[in-house]
Amino acid sequence: xxxxxxxxxxxxxxxxxxxxxxxxxxxxxxxxxxxxxxxxxxxxxxxxxxxxxxxxxxxxxxxxxxxxxxxxxxxxxxxxxxxxxxxxxxxxxxxxxxxxxxxxxxxxxxxxxxxxxxxxxxxxxxxxxxxxxxxxxxxxxxxxxxxxxxxxxxxxxxxxxxxxxxxxxxxxxxxxxxxxxxxxxxxxxxxxxxxxxxxxxxxxxxxxxxxxxxxxxxxxxxxxxxxxxxxxxxxxxxxxxxxxxxxxxxxxxxxxxxxxxxxxxxxxxxxxxxxxxxxxxxxxxxxxxxxxxxxxxxxxx
Numbered sequence: 367x368x369x370x371x372x373x374x375x376x377x378x379x380x381x382x383x384x385x386x387x388x389x390x391x392x393x394x395x396x397x398x399x400x401x402x403x404x405x406x407x408x409x410x411x412x413x414x415x416x417x418x419x420x421x422x423x424x425x426x427x428x429x430x431x432x433x434x435x436x437x438x439x440x441x442x443x444x445x446x447x448x449x450x451x452x453x454x455x456x457x458x459x460x461x462x463x464x465x466x467x468x469x470x471x472x473x474x475x476x477x478x479x480x481x482x483x484x485x486x487x488x489x490x491x492x493x494x495x496x497x498x499x500x501x502x503x504x505x506x507x508x509x510x511x512x513x514x515x516x517x518x519x520x521x522x523x524x525x526x527x528x529x530x531x532x533x534x535x536x537x538x539x540x541x542x543x544x545x546x547x548x549x550x551x552x553x554x555x556x557x558x559x560x561x562x563x564x565x566x567x568x569x570x571x572x573x574x575x576x577x578x579x580x581x582x583x584x585x586x587x588x589x590x591x592x593x594x595x596x597x598x599x600x601x602x603x604x605x606x607x608x609x610x611x612x613x614x615x616x617x618x619x620x621x622x623x624x625x626x627x628x629x630x631x632x633x634x635x636x637x638x639x640x641x642x643x644x645x646x647x648x649x650x651x652x653x654x655x656x657x658x659x660x661x662x663x664x665x666x667x
Contacts, residue, residue: 374540374600375600375601377600378596378597378598378599378600378601379597379601379605379609381593381596381597382593382594382597382601382606382609382610383609383612384593385590385593385594385597385610386609386610386611386612386613386615386616387612387616388585388586388589388590389586389590389613389616389617390612390613390614390615390616390617390618390619390620391586391616391617391620392581392582392586393462393617393620393621394620394621394624395578395581395582396408396582397462398578399570399575399578399579402568402571402575403568403569403570403571403575404562404565404568405454405455405457405458406451406454406455406558406561406562407562407567407568407569408570408579409450409451409454409558409561409562410555410558410559410561410562410563410567411567411569411570411579411583412558412579412582412583412587413447413450413551413554413555413558413583413587414555414558414559415579415580415583415584415587416551416554416555416583416584416587416588416591417548417551417552417554417555419583419584419588420547420548420551420552420588420591420592421548421552423588424544424545424547424548427542427544427545427548428545428548428549430542430545431542431545431546431549435542435545435546435549436549438533438537438546439545439546439547439548439549439550439553440549440550440553441533442530442533442534442537442546442550443549443550443551443552443553443554443557444553444557445526445527445529445530445533446526446527446530446550446553446554446591447553447554447556447557447558448526448557449523449524449526449527449530450523450554450557450558451557451558451561452519452520452522452523452526453465453469453519453520453523455519456468456515456516456517456518456519456520456522456523457516457520458516459514459515459516459517459519460514460516460517460520464507464516464517464520465516465520466503466506466507466614466617467503467504467506467507467614468517468520468521468523468524469520469523469524469527470499470500470503470507470524470611470613470614471500471503471521471524472524472525472527472528472531472607472610473496473499473500473503473607473608473610473611474496474500475524475525475527475528476528476531476532476603476604476606476607477492477493477496477603477604477607479525479528479529479532480532480603480604483532484532484536488604491646491647492604492605492608492647494646495608495643495644495646495647496604496608496643497643498639498640498642498643498646499608499611499639499640499643499644501639502611502615502635502636502637502638502639502640502642502643503611503614503636503640504636505632505635505636505639506614506615506618506632506633506636506637506640507614507636528607531598531603531606531607531610532603534594534595534598534599534603534606535598535601535602535603535606536603538595538596538598538599539599540596540599540600543592543595543596543599544592544595544596546595547588547591547592547594547595547596550591550595551587551588551591594606604647605647608643608644608647609644609647611640611643611644612640612641612644614636614640615636615637615640615641618633618636618637619637
């Protein structure tokens with residue numbers, strides 16, 4: 367009996383790693399796109415395309431949802447949409463590297479909020495992994511930071527992302543993951559469109575920009591949200607948050623391979639620290655510190 371949950375957790379972890387690779391591949395695409403398309407408009411177009419695709423493809427799972435799943439999906443989508451808006455506005459007032467680091471602090475905020483709000487016991491090895499991941503993020507991202515409106519908004523986004531991760535860990539189930547992902551995407555699209563409409567929506571121009579938007583709406587949008595929703599039906603919120611800190615590692619890798627950036631010692635050291643954190647929480651934490659009650663919780667939710 368124990369092999370099936372272990373296998374599901376391994377598959378979920380592998381899918382989350384794939385998800386972070388996809389997210390990491392979008393950084394240099396977004397950087398080029400928002401030079402001509404306002405960030406909020408880009409989000410509105412991206413998530414609207416993703417919502418239309420998910421509603422068309424996942425009609426049956428949507429119809430199979432009960433009222434409770436619809437409300438849960440709407441609430442989770444609202445959190446994600448608000449986080450996207452806060453992060454995007456904050457990015458216009460701070461450096462991208464600082465934004466990436468502050469957003470990544472959800473790896474610390476997730477276990478803290480889980481302990482405070484849900485009274486969950488966080489294993490000792492997990493706290494070590496959180497510390498390593500945070501140090502790795504800082505090595506990757508920071509060359510100094512000041513505190514202003516951009517940093518405050520981005521920290522707010524990190525808090526909301528952490529709440530979204532916690533909510534998925536509590537509310538997502540394998541049987542309802544597809545439908546709930548579609549509901550989330552619908553709500554995210556509505557929030558982004560409402561935020562973009564007052565100033566008018568600037569559309570992408572040319573085949574290259576539209577190709578980037580479609581990639582981010584499909585692979586980094588609809589598919590990514592489905593993966594996260596399904597994976598978190600099998601993983602604790604804190605473990606998922608630590609795995610997702612691989613995003614800036616992949617972002618740096620793609621920037622070196624396909625962008626104009628050079629490989630630096632900071633990238634190597636920071637990336638190794640994040641990878642070590644994931645190894646610690648996935649292997650050592652599960653063997654030594656995780657209580658059986660956590661595994662049982664994720665089997666019955």
